[in-house]
Every structure is written in structure tokens, then in C-alpha cells.
Amino acid sequence: MTALLIRNARLWSAGFLAGDAVAIRDGRIAAIGDAAEISIRGADELDARGGLVTPGFVDAHLHLGIAAVDAVRCDVTGMAGITDVAARVREFAAASEAAWVVGGGWEPTLFPPSGPTASALDALVPDRPAFLLNVDHHGAWVNSAALRLAGIDATTPDPADGRIERLPDGTPSGMLHEGAAQLVARILPPPDLAALAGALARRSADLHAVGITGWQEAALGEYGGLPDFTAAYHRALGAGALRGRATGAIWVPRDLDEDGIDAFVAHCVQRREDNRAAGFPTGTAKLMLDGIVESRTAAVLAPYLDGGEGLSYFSPSIVERLIPALNAARIAVHVHAIGDRATRIALDGFARAAEPDRARVRNHIAHLQLIDPADIPRFSALGVTANVQPFWACETALMREQTLPALGRERVSRMYAFAALRDAGAALAMGSDWPVSSLDPWQGIAVGVTRRPAGEPDATPLGPAQALPLAVALEAYTRGSAVLLGLEGGGELRVGSPADLAIADRDPFGVPVEELAGTRNAATVLAGEIVFGG
Template sequence: MTQKAELVFKNGFIYTADKNRSTAEAVAIADSKFVFIGSSADVEAYIDSNTEVIDLNGQLVMPSFFEGHAHVSKSVVNHFGCNLFGINTLEDYISALKEFLKEHPDFPAIRGNGWLEAVFPGTGPKKEDLDKVSTEIPIVCTSETLHSVWANSKALEMAGITKDTPDPKNGKIHRNEDGSPSGCLRESAQDLVFNVLPDFTVEQYKVGILAYQELAHKYGFNGVYDPWLDHGSNAIEAFKELEKENKLTMRYRGAYWINPERGLDQVEELTASRANDCNGELFKINGVKFFVDGIIESVTACLLEPYVEAEGKEAGYKGHPIWEAEPLNNMLAALDKEGFQLHSHAMGDAAVRATLDAVKFTQKQNGKRDARHTVTHAGLIDPNDIPRFKELGVVAMLNTYWAQIDDLYFMNGSFVGMDRADKFYPVNSLIKAGALVCSASDYPITAIPNPFIGIEIGVTRTAPDNYHPWIFDYSNSVFHKAHWPEEKASLPDMIDAFTINQACACFLEDETGSIEVGKSADMIVVDKNITEIPAEDIGTATVQMTLFKGKKV
């Protein structure tokens, strides 16, 4: 007898994202899984008086999206701090912070998040401007990249940062002519102020996680990878408590951050933490996050050839690696031996190569396994390294949201040369080379993580009309040109990059990522059929309904 369905969708355009990229008209769902995919006529056999039937009237159904790299736990500052995303002038930053302080006069400190690096190119923002808000309490604002901090005089004083404070390893304290700190801290120097601020509470993290979850469902996500979790932190405890309380309605995967200043003793610690943090169904940690370099915006990415412009750096400066080759190789090998999946931040071409070299070393040491180690961002890749992703089985976790001409493109071009800026994000080359290519928003760095925007830019390589936060004057025709047109990806490839490829990157391809019988009924209903509309309109599509395990969320 045919199993009767709890929920049926019919008369639609079902894009399955299966290996054949097949389409259908109807799906039936029972016991949280797809039990039928096919024609509207044949689905009738799965319907009885208890079945909810939804007539799609031609609407598009797709697998739900999976966010491959988003800082869920870091985004809590958006709810208990001053959200600066969407603002792009110094005056407006100061006004927003003053208003926040007025609304929260009892706060012992102010945290902010989201100032644009492009507003303060080079040496970054100044403490004197934050002092206009307050000199009585610390004010610490993180850039939208999460790689720079803007601090007022009180925060610098509490952290003990003076003209005599040396730059920490892998960090930069920007200074005035007299050597005093100017107010901008890069990379590891950020920790000098973070270490004197209290962590958010478990309850605060829970509020932030649930707010992210609501946002994620709005954009059709049913899974997310959080790549920056400190073992033993309140954030991890918040995730675990929410799962026990049955409040998680999507899959969460994560990675511990590993400290480059410490040695292999961390491996034992992380292995012990994993025993406590990888037992849930929806929340699991089995990854480790490496920062191999910084970012081009702060001139901390590692390049194979010198920067064209790097104020205050030595001649021939190529960026300083956060991990030297030997400790990187040894740490990756030790963690790989324990079965961890490695998630490496590498923005410059030298950092990408160093990571691939470390994976190769690891495979020689431990033997090759289905590890699915990941390089995230990979803004610049030497052409000789592109085929190595497939050869080594390394996932390319890119950010197609950024593969466009915008103000950051011009700022970064001033640092590395426009010839190299023209070669950011070789998406199609990686796809054609057979790499497993995914795309992620890096939320909250991309403040609105709409995957249709990421798909559109991946296909057009052009800044879309309805979302261009890194462009200050969109009327300028230069921003309507395609960036590196040869790297435009096909629409099916971009859909895969947000769905089934992401599931593969998290070892979930047998469970989710495509619409197939037996898989979890994770899907979205979309107001426009993105396979039929012009590519430049893909970003305007909106999710009408998101289902997780067959339930509307």
C-alpha cells in the first residue's frame, strides 16, 4: 500500500538539485522525509483525508540553503551592542553610538559592530572620535570584517595599551606620530581589548542564536556552520541548552578556534571538549578553525608577490603569516589524526598555498582520508593551485557575495595593484577544475545573508540593484560592470554551491541538500522561478515558506 503523506505540494516547479539536476511537479512528505517526487497526477496516490495539500500554482520549490560560514555566536553583539551595519560615514557612526549610549545609560561598556574598513582606509579610525561619545566607559567597535577594532581612550587605558606596548605577534597597533595608540587594532591586537571586556552570558547568546535562526529561516536556510567557537565558552553552552529545550529548528555545525601562540597541547584539550560538544543531533562541533593570514583590507593577507602600497611596512612586504609552515603542518597533522575537520581562513594566494601544502603534508603523515578539509574565502589563488583543491579533496568555501566591483575592490586594488584586484574569486575556474565549491555569506560581514544575492553575483559578477552595501555611489556606471566576466558561474553550479555542496562539506549529503526520496524534507517555496527569470533579477526572489524536516519554520 502507498504510504499516505502528511503534506503534499503539487502543480509546482520542483528543482531537486540531485545529481541529474532533475525537475518535478510535486512532492509528498511523511515522517519528516520526502516519500515521493514526481508528477502532480501521481502524487494523488499519497493523499487521503488527513493530508494537507498545497497547490503551488507554478511556484518554484528548491532544497533549503545551508550557510557554510557564518559567525552566529559573534552576531550576539548586534542584539546587546550598537549595530553599525548599513552606515558608511564617520559622522553617522558617532551619532549612532551617542544614541545607543543615551538609550543604555547604565551599560558599563559599549560594544559596536559593523563599521566599514573602506571608510577608514590605511591606518583606520581614531580614538578621539569615539571619545566624543564617552571617555568614562570603554567603547569597542568591531569592523564588518571582524579583523579590526576601533577603541576609545578608556578602552585602551583599561587594556594597558600605551606607546610602549609592543605589537603582539600577528597583530598591529596603529599609532600616532608620537607612538601613542591611535585607536585602531588589527588581528591579534584586538584581543588586548577583548580580554578586558566580559563575555556575553549564556542567556544573551541564546537570544542572539534564536534571532539568527529566525533570520536564517526567512532567507531559506536550514543549516549553518559557525567557524569561530572558543571551547568551554558561554556560546557553546547556549547552543547545547537550546537543543535540550527543543528550540533549535536547523542544523548547526561548528569549529573551535585554535590559538597560533600555543602548541600541540591544544589538541588534547580540543579532543576532550569535542567529547562533550558533539553529542547533539542538531548542534555538533567536529571542526577546528585556523587563521592562516588576515585580510587585504587591513594589509594583513599573505601574498606571493609584494603589496603595491602598505603604509608603515618594510619594502617588499608580502604580509606576515599567522602560522609558519612547520607549526601549521604539525598542528594540522595532529588534529587530522584525531579525526577533526580543518577549516582554514586564507585570503591571500600565499596563505592558500600554505594551507594546501599543509593538507598535503597531513596526508603524507596520516594517509589520505575523506576529511573534507576546507579553505574559506580564498580571495586570491595562484592558477597553479586551483587543481590542487580537487587533488587534495579540499573544499573551496568562497564568498560570491563579494565577487563584484565595489568600493572595497578599489581600496584593495590600491594595496595589491588593480591587476591582482581583477583576479579575486576564481569561482568558475575552481568549478571547472572539479573542486567542491561552496558559497557562504560570512554573516554578519555580509549583513543581509540573502543567498539569492550570492547566487546572482556568482552568475553575473556584478553588484545587484537591491543590495550593494560596499558601494557608496551606486549611480556611478563603474559599479555596473562585471568583475572578471570569465569567472561567471552557471546557475545550476551556484545553486549547488548553496545546497548540496554545502551538505557534502558537512558530511550531510545523505540527509539533506537535495530533494530526493528518503532525505529530510528540507525545502523552500520561492516567489519567482530563478531558472527562468533574467540573471540580474535572481537577487529579488524571496522565500515564501521554509520547511525543516517537513515542518514549516
């Protein structure tokens, strides 16, 4: 029997609670109130030092599997210059005897809009094929050996769901966008399962460090140079090495056609049952409808300023059959939609599902960079949760250099319409898309509240009318995401609920919003056990 008393706290759960203490016994909340009035025999004590105690954060869209893969490959995430990237790749290649050099995490802003070149990577890895995904994993930098092995040359057409960047003579340049990366990814050697499971467990400590106790692995399936992480999750969970309320979304393969829908739905149902038995709920399918603005692969209603309307990876007719079939089988749908056309296609698909079927699942659309104003009320009407990534909702160098020239100021000014969604009655959940962006919920919340880059109080806010109140953002990152993922306790502090808590180093409601980004997670409690800090 274990017991813990958290005292000297500001208690918050969709609003402030009376008292300054939480008592925990055997992994569940036993009492909430004043420390002087709570008695729990043999309890360890944790002093919150006046910090805010909230339900544990729940990240509704992250890629722990990608972080784990990066950890066992050539990881260049966060490197600030081309020289640093080159040094890391050269060093990794020299130390590795593997047949391929595989990795990623490079920032697109380090290179021209057309991306890096095969010749530049040839200079770093001249003796074998190399494949390096960018930080958002929507494109790959490959060398000449990789292009040759994949049979990609000037005569190779662009796939329907991607683009091969080319030199003036039509020769592939070495940059592959979206589905074009799969032309090389399909011949990559698979990662070692034991190493990947170990990396999953190790990287999960990063989640605990920022107060995350539950999450959704946003894509379980082979795509874009990444493996299916399901077996690694099973191994890590089975060994007791992976701690947290993990859920997952089963990848919808890009080559799915209307004739294959019934078989795919049956596949999802079987995987749901198999994964449930392994302690890994996966009652959700991940439907990626478009790409990203910067590569002109996000599906937009009005053309980009330099032409084209982006890519839609599935036809509306497939979406309007697939979503109802999944919902009828009690499989929720988690949609990736960046452009406003992709969002509309998704909402049209949800509208085709029978209302009783929609009501039994928790459908959601993630990212939502651009939404047509006419579509905003449809989220509430269709019971579709807006699964937003607030850390992006500010003007960054990437936005100035690549997004703004693609969309123009008017569309950029109305991106990430969080307040409009909330005012229209949409349920909000939040996530990070880590390792694409910061994992820390307080950094994301700070951006969602200020619409400025975290830690830049003097920056011009992006669409300030779309800023959220702190309480709304905090509720979305706790209760909103927990309800969306179906986690026990619903992301609330109440007697009898699982004792999953995050303890901040301050009361962020007591500081100016300009200082909100300075908030840090001081301790994390998972099932009554202190897994970080304390």
C-alpha cells in the first residue's frame, strides 16, 4: 500500500479547487482539501511550494515513436546551422558500419525553399546510401546512391501524393516531398525491434519531465521512412519499461482504394482487440489528408500565390465512405488536415457518418492551420473535436520565409482560429506534434494565450483575436485531451480518479501573460508515483 500527500499547492481542475492538498493512496486520489484536515497514515509528502497542481497533461497528438527512431539513428534535431548538421552526419557515418545512413531532424530554414541537394549529402556520405527526414517528417534529403538504388532519375514521374524536386535539366535534386520520400523509404532496412523498444522507454522520460501522463501515438503504420511502432510499444509495455497512459491511431495507407475499405476496417477492428489485450488502446484510425503549406502540399481552397492548390491524398469519395465505415465499427478517426480544403473534405466525410455512430466515438481533426470560416460551426454540429497544436500559432522565421510567400498576409492572419472554434462550441484538445515542435505543454499554452513565440513578449502577435484565455488552454491540454482519448478519470482532479498530476513551479494565473512561457513543470505524479521531480 502506497500513499502520498501533496501539500502547499494551488489546486486547479477546470477551475480552482478549495484547499491546498491532495492525498493519494494506491494510485488514486483519496482526498482533496486542506492539509491540516487530511490525514493519511504513512504517507510520503511532496511540497508543491505554492505551485499549480493540475491533472497530468495529455498530449493528443505526438510521435514518441519518431523520437525513439531518431534516438537510434542519425539525429540532427535542433542543430542551428548547416555546418553543425554536416559535422553530425559525417561523424555518424564514420562511426557506423550499417549499410545505410538513416536519420533526420534538419530544419527546412537552413536550406533554400527547394531544399538540400544530393551532391551536398554525397560529400558527407560518399560510400553508401543516405536518407535524412526533415524535422516535420514531410520530406527527405537523399544522396545519389539512394536515388540510384530506388531507381529515381529524370524519367521518374512524381507520385500522386508527393513531389520530386528537380534540377533545371530534370534530374532529381535530392529533395523528396511527401509520398516521393516513400520511393526510397520502401527499401530502407528496418530498425532493430529491441533497440526501438528501449528507446521508446527512454524517451518517455521526456514526457514525464514536462508533466505529460497520457498521449496518443499519432500514426501506427509504415510510412515515409518510418516503421510501425506497435510491436515496440508491446515490448516496452510488456516489460513494464514504458510508463504512462499510451493510446495509438492506426495509419490509413495512402494506397487505400474504395474496394479495400471493408478489409481495412476489419483490420482496424482486429488490431484494436489485439492491442487492447496488450494494454495499448488503439480504437482510432489516422487519416492523413494533405501535406504542409511550406512545400505547397497542403490542400487549399484558393490557389497558392505561386500557383497550385496542393495535394489531397484521398479523394472525397473515399473519405465519405471510409469515415462512416470506421465509425460504424466504433473506430474513431483522427484526421491530419493543414489546409482549408483538407478540413472541408474531412468534415464532409464526418457528415456522411450516421449521427448515432459519430456519437459513440471521438472523432477529431488535428493541426487545422487554415479553416474556411464557413466550416468552423460544423465542428460542434458534427461532434468533431478540434485537436490543435498551439505552439505553432505565432509568427516564426519559417512562417515569414516560407508560409507567408505561399499564402499571403490575409490568409496567414487568420490561421489557427482557436478562439473562433471555441466560441462556435467546438470541443478543444491540445497536443504538440513532438518531435516536430516543443513537447512542453506550458510552452504551447503560452503561445496559445499570447499568439507570440514563447519567450518573445515583444513580438507581433499572430491573429491576436484568436488567442485563448489561460483557463481554456489549460483545460484543453488536460481534460479536453483526456476525454478525447477516453482516458479513465477524464483529466480531472477528483476523489477516486487515477492520481495523474502535474505540478508547476509557480501559479501561472498569478503572473502577467508575458511571463507565462517561464512556467516549468516541477514534478509529475503518475498513478500515485512520483516519476519526475519531487
